[in-house]
Amino acid sequence: MAIKRTIGAAGSDAKRLKIHNKSDKPDNVIEKENEIYMKCEAIERELPSFLRSYFVYLKGNVLPMSRLAYLQDVRFFFDYLISTSLTDADVPKNIKLEEIRELTSMDINLFIDFCRKYTVDDGDKIIIYENNNKTLARKKSSISVMFKQLYRDGFIDNNITDGFDPIKVPKPGEREIKALQDDEVMIMLDAVSTGSNMTPHERKYWEKTKLRDKAILILFLTYGLRLSELQQLNISSFNFSRGEFIIYRKRGKESSMPINQSVQMTVQDYINNERSSIAEETEADEDALFLSLQGRRMTSRSIRELVKKYTAIALNTTKHNGYSPHKLRATAATSLIGRGNSIYDVQALLDHEQVTTTQLYASHKMNVKRDLVKDMEWEIERKDND
Template identity: 55%
Template sequence: MAKKKQITVHNKSDRPNNIVLTEHQIIEDCLNIEGQLPPFMRDFFIYLKNAVALSTRHAYLNDIHFFCKYLINETNLTTAKEISQITVDDFNNISAREINRFIGDYCTRYIIKEEDQIKVVENHNRSLARKKSSLSVLFKFLFRDERMKVNITDGFNPIRLPKPQPDAIKRLEIDEVAKLLDILQAGESFTEKEKVYWEKTKLRDRAIIILFVTYGLRLSELQQLNISSFNFNRGEFRIFRKRGKEVLMPINKSCEMVVKEYIEGERPKAEELDDENKDALFLSLQKKRMTARAIRNLTKKYTAFVLGSANGEGYSPHKLRATAATSLIQQGFSIYDVQNLLDHDNVTTTQLYAAHKKNIKREIVKNFEWIDEEDN
């Protein structure tokens, strides 16, 4: 078995090495998928590379690869035995009806047979909508590129997505956040076995939770943080958002305190770490950068104590993002300020977190009387 080559980063950009390396791994996976897909899609691969975010490119390629497997294994639309052998003529024989059957029937529930198990996969409408979007982008491009004679996407069935309901957004209330911070501080809710682990990571875990509920960071934004991301003299830290946006965030006293306490009192010293993890902010007990999965499990574990749910069935980092948004709005900040802080593309997303103000009109007019009862 060939030994896996070690990857070194020769970085001339302003972005940290860990982000460059993460993107490199996703790009490599994209190239691997493209190598399996039919050659006539090559111009489409170039289009994706320059037109959409890297994560979107990866998702689209996975969906198209899945569709091509479906063409070979579940239909008579191609005689190809391998995905790379599917021809553009095969695609020209595909009708909108076939796409609707794939998305509306096959994708809703299918079976994956593996060596030692059978996996049943069910998709809800949001997942189906993404698969439809991936194929729509592909077929529209092939039509514009004159590889397909007809634009069949007009015949794709609509997929109804539930309208987001503000009251249904899961989040912690302000008093629950206070309880969560007390648990992190004192560790009184833990078993003796859990306390042993908590003693080793309590400063790290508190810093993670406070950053989440203060700034509403996305999981990837927090996981990618480095020590060099923070400039305490200037009172700011740097994060990298979707589509490679670099943003400087002001750091308040609480966050500065918990991050410094973790770095100085609990995080392994630089000489104990390998080069890859020397700058990583949040480290596992194995002295490696924490994975996104580990951070997600951490937030679910701690919030489960607050919610009274089973261990590990608490809230995800995304729900702590919702917690930050609603807490800021409750403190009186405008939805436009919160939109800016959380990097929402559309203010209507931020408005969903203002559910507590659904009776604001009633409160306004109640306290804005032009005629006193005594005058009447």
């Protein structure tokens, strides 16, 4: 069964949005936040009005990206109701509260099971999606919170999601930590510095972007930055005389990061000897730190592809199997902890809300030591007890 969704394009008469920024945040950060906000507002307009208090709850209690993910999950759930004829509506907005009241716990459980693997027809092609336990758990949470809010508002007589079947989500200790080892990091840095292990086509572009690429990798490896934090960096984010730069965390919090010698040398080398020769395409790109060859701020997707290319070289695998930027965040964490740094200090650097998240990387190192000891068994004389 495929869920059909029509992808519409903005009209030619759409007005250009202008942001009047009076905050201390740079314009590109405000623009990104507003982009998420606008996407949330657009989805809310596609959904029934009886979900209004649910929208208010999300806006005030979850992070913007989580709010967007929850709304996308709810819209997908309503699309599912239409595709399975659990409603007479033709679009989510027309679904009636009476139809929601008629749903059962079994209907919700069947939806979660459907989410494990499904197809979406976007008009031009059919895409197959397969979700892992983490994504399923989030979808479960999105729907559960919605029904809980409807119950609190008195729109439904009981919260049917109390009857959810359990979804097994791996315990923190079971989660495999994927990170580069120190020798793999050195192979990757050698590749970005010398162009080794690249195809002739890759070397052609590497010649034009090697300083930029190296600066990106060094920042990821040194600070364990999130992709969004690095993508939003500006030239004005850096104050080399004070030895610090500013990033904006996922909760909109401004954070000052110290600059060490290798970071300063790498970033300044890029700014002075490579970026200065690229003409910015628009006024909005003038302050962007990392530019494409076309003079536009690099997108998250292009940075992700760049990281996958270089990590694939380090891992001696295909680009498809290279690591994501989040794996370089894990590399920074495991490397810092492996060098004897305090878990709490690493937690502060990586901006983990809970130290238990940081402990995952410490456990990874402990497992490495356990494996080393396991392979070092010695034959010793055993004496039977009389």
